[in-house]
Amino acid sequence: MERVEMADGLSFSRLVYGMWRIGDDPDTSEKHVRAKIDACLAQGITTLDQADIYGDYTAEAVLGQSLKADPSLRGQVEIVTKCDIVAPCGKYADVACKHYDTSKAHIEASVENSLRDMGTDYIDLLLIHRPDPLMDHDETGAALDGLIKSGKIRAAGVSNFRPWDVELLQSAMSSKLVTNQIEISLARIDPFTDGDLAFHQRQRDAVMAWSPLGGGSLMTDDSDLTRLMDGFASEFGVDRAAVAVAFLLRHPAKILPVLGTNSLERIAKISDATKVNLTRVQWFQLYEAALGREVA
Numbered sequence: 001m002e003r004v005e006m007a008d009g010l011s012f013s014r015l016v017y018g019m020w021r022i023g024d025d026p027d028t029s030e031k032h033v034r035a036k037i038d039a040c041l042a043q044g045i046t047t048l049d050q051a052d053i054y055g056d057y058t059a060e061a062v063l064g065q066s067l068k069a070d071p072s073l074r075g076q077v078e079i080v081t082k083c084d085i086v087a088p089c090g091k092y093a094d095v096a097c098k099h100y101d102t103s104k105a106h107i108e109a110s111v112e113n114s115l116r117d118m119g120t121d122y123i124d125l126l127l128i129h130r131p132d133p134l135m136d137h138d139e140t141g142a143a144l145d146g147l148i149k150s151g152k153i154r155a156a157g158v159s160n161f162r163p164w165d166v167e168l169l170q171s172a173m174s175s176k177l178v179t180n181q182i183e184i185s186l187a188r189i190d191p192f193t194d195g196d197l198a199f200h201q202r203q204r205d206a207v208m209a210w211s212p213l214g215g216g217s218l219m220t221d222d223s224d225l226t227r228l229m230d231g232f233a234s235e236f237g238v239d240r241a242a243v244a245v246a247f248l249l250r251h252p253a254k255i256l257p258v259l260g261t262n263s264l265e266r267i268a269k270i271s272d273a274t275k276v277n278l279t280r281v282q283w284f285q286l287y288e289a290a291l292g293r294e295v296a
C-alpha cells in the first residue's frame with residue numbers, strides 16, 4: 001500500500017479506514033472490531049479515522065477496546081480524530097443546541113477524553129472538525145501548538161475548512177497544519193474547480209476525502225455516471241466502489257480517501273481501488289458524466 005508523508009516522521013496509508021459508523025454496528029465487541037482492523041492491516045491500510053462525536057461520542061471507546069486488549073496494536077496503526085462539534089446527544093445531551101467550540105479549554109478537554117477512551121497516550125493527527133464562526137485563531141492555534149509540543153498529538157489539521165479558514169488558523173501557529181479533510185467524490189466534484197484542491201496542491205498539503213462514495217448514492221443510483229462506472233468496473237475486474245475511489249486516487253493532489261463500512265466483506269475489498277489505473281481519457285469520461293455535460 002502506498003504511503004503519504006503527512007509530517008516529519010509521520011506517514012499514512014493512502015487509503016484510510018473511516019470509523020464513523022463503528023458504534024452503529026449491532027456488534028461492537030472487541031473481537032469484531034479487531035477483525036475489522038485486521039482486515040485493514042492485511043491490505044496495508046494502517047490509518048484509522050475517528051472523531052469524538054462519532055456514535056454519539058461512543059466510537060472512540062469502541063476502538064479503544066481493541067487497543068487496550070492488545071497494546072502492541074497501537075504501534076501498527078495511525079489514529080486520526082477530531083473535535084469541536086458539541087451536539088445535544090451522549091455526554092452533551094443537556095446542551096441547548098448544536099454548536100462548535102474551538103476554545104483552548106474545550107480542545108484540551110476533548111483530547112484528554114479521546115486519549116482516555118482510546119487507551120493511548122498520543123494521537124497521530126488531531127483535526128478541528130468544522131469551521132467555528134467564533135474561533136479566536138490565536139487561542140485555537142496556541143492550543144494546537146501546545147498539544148503538539150506536549151506530545152499528546154503528533155500533528156494537527158482541519159476538516160471542512162475553506163482556504164481562507166486554513167490561512168487564518170495557520171497564521172497563528174508555529175506548527176504546520178498538515179491536512180484538510182473535505183468532502184470529495186464523483187457525487188461532489190466542486191473541489192476540483194472551486195479552489196480547494198488547488199490551494200492545498202500549492203501548499204503541498206495532503207488532502208483527505210470524506211464520503212468518497214457520495215454517502216452511498218454512487219452505489220445505489222442508476223444513471224449515466226453509474227452505468228459508466230459499472231463498465232470500468234467490469235473492465236478492471238472490481239466493483240463500482242473501487243472505480244469511485246480510483247477516480248480520486250488518479251488526481252495529482254495525492255488525495256487520501258476515507259472509507260467507512262461495517263461489513264467485513266466490503267472492508268476486505270477497499271484496496272481493490274489500487275487495481276484500477278484510469279487513463280486521462282477515462283478520468284474525464286467519469287468527470288463529464290458527473291458534470292452532466294462536456295467540459296468547456
